[in-house]
Amino acid sequence: MKQTTTFLLASALLTSAALAEEVWRQGGGQGLIESWVDNGPGNQILLTCEDDNRESTGISLTLVGESPPPDSVVLFVFNDLTTVDIGVDDQGSITSACHACGDNFDHLLGLLKSRSAVYVRFADNKGGRFSLKGSKAAIGDCRSDWAQSAGG
Secondary structure, eight states: OHHHHHHHHHHHHHHOGGGGGOOOEEEEETTEEEEEEEOSTTOEEEEEEESSOSSOOEEEEEBTTBOOOTTOEEEEEETTSOEEEEEOOTTSOEEOSSHHHHHHHHHHHHHHHHOSEEEEEOTTSOEEEEEOTTHHHHHTTOOOHHHHHTTO
């Protein structure tokens, strides 16, 4: 059943005409770099990356204008059928300051930079597709807070 669901999600990823218009962007200031992609109103992946070890590096997600439920798990299904489940904190964000958090964050960043599309599903079953076109350039050399504090 899981394979069928994953296949259907991936098929939807690859056939979305809307993905053609989405491109990752980058901006920021004062030591913070933000990279993001939107897919219609209220649907966004936003990566905040900082290099001053202020524990500000993380990912915020919104689908139909809402963040994931606090302390829940978000499913990422990439166009090559790679799946990743990542927990969010009490604010609905993916953080990167603890050892496991940093490892999960860096793994997810690698996938976001190397695949072409991703389907994101929250625990409350909200879901959306996002292009990863331009993500490698927009994300750049961002590293988790954990990797920065460990000198890695």
